Amino acid sequence: MKDFAFTGGRPDPFTFPTEALIEASAKALRDLGGSLVNYPGDNGYRGLRELASMRFERREGVPLPVDNISLTSGSMQALDLVLSTFIEPGDTILTEELTYSGTLGIMRHLKANIVGIPMDYVDGMNVDALDARLKELKAQGIRPKLIYTTANHQNPTAAILTLERRERLLELANTYDTLIVEDDCYGDIDFVPNPTPDALFKLDDSNRVIFIATFSKILGAGVRQGYFVARQPYYDAIHENRWDGGTSALASAIVAEFFKNQLDEHLAVTNAAVGAKCRAVTETLEKNVADLCSWTQPRGGLFLWITLPETTDMEKLVELAGKHNAGFSEGRVFHYRSDPIKCIRLAYAYCHVDNIPEGITYLCEAIRAAQVESIDIAAD
Amino acid sequence: MKDFAFTGGRPDPFTFPTEALIEASAKALRDLGGSLVNYPGDNGYRGLRELASMRFERREGVPLPVDNISLTSGSMQALDLVLSTFIEPGDTILTEELTYSGTLGIMRHLKANIVGIPMDYVDGMNVDALDARLKELKAQGIRPKLIYTTANHQNPTAAILTLERRERLLELANTYDTLIVEDDCYGDIDFVPNPTPDALFKLDDSNRVIFIATFSKILGAGVRQGYFVARQPYYDAIHENRWDGGTSALASAIVAEFFKNQLDEHLAVTNAAVGAKCRAVTETLEKNVADLCSWTQPRGGLFLWITLPETTDMEKLVELAGKHNAGFSEGRVFHYRSDPIKCIRLAYAYCHVDNIPEGITYLCEAIRAAQVESIDIAAD
Numbered sequence: 001m002k003d004f005a006f007t008g009g010r011p012d013p014f015t016f017p018t019e020a021l022i023e024a025s026a027k028a029l030r031d032l033g034g035s036l037v038n039y040p041g042d043n044g045y046r047g048l049r050e051l052a053s054m055r056f057e058r059r060e061g062v063p064l065p066v067d068n069i070s071l072t073s074g075s076m077q078a079l080d081l082v083l084s085t086f087i088e089p090g091d092t093i094l095t096e097e098l099t100y101s102g103t104l105g106i107m108r109h110l111k112a113n114i115v116g117i118p119m120d121y122v123d124g125m126n127v128d129a130l131d132a133r134l135k136e137l138k139a140q141g142i143r144p145k146l147i148y149t150t151a152n153h154q155n156p157t158a159a160i161l162t163l164e165r166r167e168r169l170l171e172l173a174n175t176y177d178t179l180i181v182e183d184d185c186y187g188d189i190d191f192v193p194n195p196t197p198d199a200l201f202k203l204d205d206s207n208r209v210i211f212i213a214t215f216s217k218i219l220g221a222g223v224r225q226g227y228f229v230a231r232q233p234y235y236d237a238i239h240e241n242r243w244d245g246g247t248s249a250l251a252s253a254i255v256a257e258f259f260k261n262q263l264d265e266h267l268a269v270t271n272a273a274v275g276a277k278c279r280a281v282t283e284t285l286e287k288n289v290a291d292l293c294s295w296t297q298p299r300g301g302l303f304l305w306i307t308l309p310e311t312t313d314m315e316k317l318v319e320l321a322g323k324h325n326a327g328f329s330e331g332r333v334f335h336y337r338s339d340p341i342k343c344i345r346l347a348y349a350y351c352h353v354d355n356i357p358e359g360i361t362y363l364c365e366a367i368r369a370a371q372v373e374s375i376d377i378a379a380d
Numbered sequence: 381m382k383d384f385a386f387t388g389g390r391p392d393p394f395t396f397p398t399e400a401l402i403e404a405s406a407k408a409l410r411d412l413g414g415s416l417v418n419y420p421g422d423n424g425y426r427g428l429r430e431l432a433s434m435r436f437e438r439r440e441g442v443p444l445p446v447d448n449i450s451l452t453s454g455s456m457q458a459l460d461l462v463l464s465t466f467i468e469p470g471d472t473i474l475t476e477e478l479t480y481s482g483t484l485g486i487m488r489h490l491k492a493n494i495v496g497i498p499m500d501y502v503d504g505m506n507v508d509a510l511d512a513r514l515k516e517l518k519a520q521g522i523r524p525k526l527i528y529t530t531a532n533h534q535n536p537t538a539a540i541l542t543l544e545r546r547e548r549l550l551e552l553a554n555t556y557d558t559l560i561v562e563d564d565c566y567g568d569i570d571f572v573p574n575p576t577p578d579a580l581f582k583l584d585d586s587n588r589v590i591f592i593a594t595f596s597k598i599l600g601a602g603v604r605q606g607y608f609v610a611r612q613p614y615y616d617a618i619h620e621n622r623w624d625g626g627t628s629a630l631a632s633a634i635v636a637e638f639f640k641n642q643l644d645e646h647l648a649v650t651n652a653a654v655g656a657k658c659r660a661v662t663e664t665l666e667k668n669v670a671d672l673c674s675w676t677q678p679r680g681g682l683f684l685w686i687t688l689p690e691t692t693d694m695e696k697l698v699e700l701a702g703k704h705n706a707g708f709s710e711g712r713v714f715h716y717r718s719d720p721i722k723c724i725r726l727a728y729a730y731c732h733v734d735n736i737p738e739g740i741t742y743l744c745e746a747i748r749a750a751q752v753e754s755i756d757i758a759a760d
Contacts, residue, residue, distance in 0.1 A: 013414030025405035025634070034393030036602035037730065045602075073453060076625035106623050222416035222425075222629035243486050245456035248631040249602035254405070350417065 004359025006346040007327040009100075009155065009302050011189075011217055012277070013350065015270040017258065024257035032253055040246035042239050044071025044227075048256040052213065052227050055263060059188060060202045064211070064229050070239065071247040075185040075214040075226040080106055082181055082210055082228055083146075085241045087112050092137065092144040094178075096125050098305075100155045101333040103148060103183070115144070116336030121296045121305060124161030125149060127168040134176045146179040147172075152196040153186035153301025156334045156345040160299060163197035170200060173208040179234075180204075184213045185226070186301040188267055191275035195299040207231050215255050217302065218267060224248070225255045271300070274349045278304065280356040281348045288364035292371075302349045305331075308342040311372045317344075320366035326359050384739025386726040387707040389535065389682050391569075391597055392657070393730065395650040397638065404637035412633055420626035422619050424451025424607075428636040432593065432607050435643060439568060440582045444591070444609050450619065451627040455565040455594040455606040460486050462561055462590055462608055465621045466525050467492050472517065474558075475528040476505050478685075480535045481713040483528060483563070495524070496716030501676045501685060504541035505529060507548040514556045526559040527552075532576040533566035533681025536714045536725035540679060543577035550580060553588040559614075560584075564593045565606070566681040568647055571655035575679040587611050595635050597682065598647060604628070605635045651680070654729045658684065660736040661728045668744035672751075682729045685711075688722040691752045697724075700746035706739050 029036075043049065049069040057063040072078040079102075087093065089111035095103070097116030107114050115137075118129045130147070137144060147169070151161040161169070173180050182200040190196070201211035214226035225247070230238060259266070278298050285295055285306070295306040308317075314330060321328065331343030351359055409416075423429065429449040437443040452458040459482075467473065469491035475483070477496030487494050495517075498509045510527070517524060527549070531541040541549070553560050562580040570576070581591035594606035605627070610618060639646070658678050665675055665686070675686040688697075694710060701708065711723030731739055 008419070010417045010419075013417045016414035016417055018409055018413045022406045022409050025409065026402045029398055029402050029405065032602070033398045034396035034600075036600040037390045037393045037396055039388070039390075039601045040604065073624040073627065076623060080623040102623075102625075109621075109623065216625075220414075220416040220630075221419045221625065222412070224420065224625065224628035224630075241489075243456060243460040243482075243489065244453040245482075245596075245601065245604060247453065248604040248628045250600075250604075250634065251628040251631040254630065 001325055002355060002358070004324070004326045004355060004362065005350050006348060006359070006363075007329055008350065009217065009347055010221055010350045011219065011302070012270050012273045014352065015273045016220060017262070017266060020262060021254060021258055025254045028253035028257040032249070036250060040071070040249035040252065042242055042246055043069065044247045045249040045252035045256065048225065048252040049227070051256045051259050055188070055259070056199070058263065060199050062202055068231055068235050069227050069229050070235070071252055072226045072228060073224040073247060074216045074221065075183060075212050076102060078212045078226050078228040079103055079183065081238050081242055082212065082230075083107065083110055085238045086145050086179065092142050093146055093148055094130065094133065094144050095148040095336060096150070096154065097336050098156055098334045099148065099150065099336065100183070104336060114336045119157070119159060121157040121159050124151060124154060124159040124165060125169070127165045127172065130169070131172055134172060138176060143176065144178045146181050148181045148183065149200070150183045150186065151200060152184055153189060153298065155186065155301070156303050156329070156331075157305040158296045158298035158301050158303055160196055166197060166200055166203055170204055170206070170208060174206050180209045182209055182211050184211060185217050187213060188218055189274060189302065190271055190300040191278065192299050201229065210234060215259070218270065219255065223251055223255055225252055273353070274302070277348045277351070277353050277356055280353055281346060281360055284357045284360035285364065288361060289367055292367060302347050304346045304348060306344050306346065308344065308367060309371060310342055312342050312367065313370045313372050314340065314342065317366055317370035320369050321363050324359075324362035324366070326362040326366065328363065381705055382735060382738070384704070384706045384735060384742065385730050386728060386739070386743075387709055388730065389597065389727055390601055390730045391599065391682070392650050392653045394732065395653045396600060397642070397646060400642060401634060401638055405634045408633035408637040412629070416630060420451070420629035420632065422450065422622055422626055424627045425629040425632035425636065428605065428632040429607070431636045431639050435568070435639070436579070438643065440579050442582055445611075448611055448615050449607050449609050450615070451632055452606045452608060453604040453627060454596045454601065455563060455592050456482060458592045458606050458608040459483055459563065461618050461622055462592065462610075463487065463490055465618045466559065472522050472524040473526055473528055474510065474513065474524050475716060476530070476534065477716050478536055478714045479528065479530065479716065480563070484714075484716060494716045499537070499539060501537040501539050504531060504534060504539040504545060505549070507545045507552065510549070511552055514552060518556060523556065524558045526561050528561045528563065529580070530563045530566065531580060532564055533569060533678065535566065535681070536683050536709070536711075537685040538676045538678035538681050538683055540576055546577055546580055546583055550584055550586070550588060554586050560589045562589050562591050564591060565597050567593060568598055569654060569682065570651055570680040571658065572679050581609065590614060595639070598650065599635065603631055603635055605632055653733070654682070657728045657731070657733050657736055660733055661726060661740055664737045664740035665744065668741060669747055672747060682727050684726045684728060686724050686726065688724065688747060689751060690722055692722050692747065693750045693752050694720065694722065697746055697750035700749050701743050704739075704742035704746070706742040706746065708743065
């Protein structure tokens with residue numbers, strides 16, 4: 001049976017640049033040779049930090065400070081290091097009310113008080129609601145330790161925080177004396193030209209923003225090459241909390257060598273492929289469940305968010321879709337307090353584009369079949 | 381000016397297998413291709429876990445259970461994960477009174493109560509002293525959470541824990557209901573045939589031992605490929621504490637591919653080179669400071685431990701040796717409570733073998749010149 005995996009934030013396997021990486025490996029290994037017996041250092045292989053800086057400059061017009069970048073095992077380790085540095089049990093974190101389940105996992109592991117801020121699926125976090133919540137917390141004597149946001153191609157909704165909201169968010173961080181953790185792990189996965197406003201890290205002039213990004217989502221999660229960027233004193237504070245001996249210089253050097261000359265080229269190829277998959281999903285949804293559901297229209301990233309009818313039996317949906325191996329992620333895992341919302345997330349980059357219509361059609365049939373009889377609802 | 385770096389636990393750069401790794405990279409990348417878009421999983425790339433299992437079988441005669449192995453960023457991340465899973469602030473850890481400074485760093489970061497057990501430089505931890513200390517602690521109502529030991533080619537002394545002591549250590553762990561963390565990161569770096577007795581993990585029949593090892597010390601610290609091995613329920617407990625998305629499958633697959641057919645061959649070549657360096661160090665010491673110092677005779681590993689005269693001015697020694705770039709590590713960083721002991725550690729695998737006589741001669745001259753006038757001592 002075919003596997004229609006719309007689960008997990010994985011990039012496109014069919015544009016994975018195997019041969020180019022083989023060439024990059026040979027060059028990187030020949031350049032480094034015996035120097036690979038050395039530790040990478042806590043901040044990691046300089047060549048990839050320089051590449052990360054240039055990558056930011058390509059999009060934002062300004063480079064990242066190379067000495068403030070630290071390489072990590074994907075953005076996950078960056079998140080773990082950053083959050084565990086600043087959060088003690090009971091500390092308050094603000095975040096979009098829907099956000100990445102892995103981030104929520106770390107926050108819960110750290111016993112943080114997670115406060116979800118309402119958002120819309122196009123423009124991101126509602127900054128008026130954020131302001132109101134910050135005021136309330138202040139009245140209770142609570143200063144949140146940080147605001148976590150995925151401003152670009154948000155997971156799970158694909159929202160992009162508008163420039164106006166970004167500026168307001170920075171003002172609020174200043175006013176209420178808190179930090180912002182900007183998780184840009186879906187940045188550069190753009191289906192239209194320049195869909196994302198300036199990064200918060202770029203706009204910030206008050207040392208309020210810690211920036212997190214990764215090469216995992218534009219290359220492969222298996223390479224585990226992410227990074228955080230923090231100005232002092234935060235950079236050193238995070239490193240005091242780091243005990244892994246640094247990130248594999250072997251993998252870093254290969255990734256740096258590959259992207260050094262092929263960043264634009266690779267993004268053009270893989271973003272076109274992922275964008276086509278996204279369109280195949282929305283077209284199939286449109287054809288099958290336009291009367292039942294609504295969904296977001298990603299301008300980039302790896303995810304699409306579907307709002308199902310309130311009459312959906314979620315357990316039945318999982319069971320029916322599972323019969324055809326049509327995998328998806330249930331909305332509640334992205335909710336800050338795990339509310340059983342009638343939404344699902346589709347990750348569209350992994351499945352072969354030719355299989356998407358069939359897989360999404362199965363999913364649509366399952367959605368329709370998982371509706372509870374309207375008479376039962378009326379009887380409530 | 382030449383650099384005589386006898387610092388840092390790095391393997392030999394001159395036997396680093398650059399060309400063989402280039403071939404391994406090509407094969408690994410071609411085998412994996414687009415599957416590298418997937419996460420490695422918390423326990424990491426299976427091919428390297430299988431290799432770790434076979435590596436253990438090669439030496440110990442029995443394989444490691446592949447599903448109980450978890451790949452990490454060197455042995456450092458393994459240590460960090462294991463220790464942070466079991467240690468709460470104030471918990472007691474027992475260890476050789478001299479041990480790896482990085483391990484002590486993690487223990488202090490976790491606010492552990494570190495209890496150093498006397499040891500000798502040939503046979504390792506004094507198990508009678510351990511027994512006595514465990515009794516004392518029990519009388520105080522303290523159950524140590526774990527005993528940390530580097531049983532093979534110990535850092536910094538090069539001691540090898542005897543089989544008899546290993547058996548007694550396991551008995552004591554049972555009697556006093558505590559765990560053993562066996563850090564085998566220098567295992568397989570042997571200068572003589574089979575110098576090390578059975579691993580504690582192999583001897584253990586009561587689920588008391590968590591085993592840590594790495595490929596860093598037989599290949600390169602820059603590859604960051606270590607692992608821990610734990611039986612249940614410890615394996616899952618440690619993973620509940622892990623949030624990095626797993627170890628780079630790209631780097632793991634390259635290392636696995638390289639070692640699959642060349643483990644014995646590579647160990648033969650690199651161990652011969654490192655052993656020759658060790659002999660060059662001891663011969664130069666013998667020629668220059670036999671009247672002043674004593675030192676250990678490593679049967680493997682990366683380190684040699686020198687006991688200096690009590691009349692040594694350590695600050696002056698650092699200054700004088702530094703004038704010739706003859707780097708070493710001061711003994712106190714390896715002492716569990718940082719006592720200012722008159723000892724130094726030499727890491728001999730990094731410096732070119734041809735430069736060792738010159739570098740060690742400078743160091744010997746510095747040792748001699750750093751002696752405080754005997755008349756001052758007498759005057760005390």
